[in-house]
Amino acid sequence: MSKAFIARVIQQSTEVTGAAANRATNDLIDAIVKEMKRTGKFTLPSFGTFTVRKTKARKALNPRTGESIKVKAGKTVRFKASPVLKKSV
Structure with missing residues (x-):
């Protein structure tokens, strides 16, 4: 999935x-990132x-x-699918 795909779906469903x-x-992606930071x-x-x-x-090998x-040290984002998503896929 890409930003272009999301934009196309929004365009088709809202006729903008x-x-x-x-x-x-x-704006949607920015709002999600702000919420995750907050x-x-x-x-x-x-x-x-x-x-x-x-x-x-940590130590790693090249x-x-x-x-x-x-x-x-840093930060990473993890995703956990909901039971509804797991069932539908």
């Missing part, structure tokens, strides 16, 4: 222009939950050279 659908898509999660009922998780600093490298 392509530019308006693109703005709506960007609360650490975002839930779409009947679809699933996106959760922000912290990752610890696959080309086999050299040990340090990976900094």
Whole structure:
């Protein structure tokens, strides 16, 4: 799925222009990101939950050279599908 796909679905279902659908898509994605930054999660009922998780600093291996490298601590996003989504797929 891409932003263009979402914009096309919005355009077809609401009968707005392509530019308006693109703005709506960007606004939707921005709102989801803001909510995840603010609360650490975002839930779409009947679809699933996106959760922000912290990752610890760790050592890893460079696959080309086999050299040990340090990976900094950071954040990642996890998704857990709802039972409704799992059942429908």
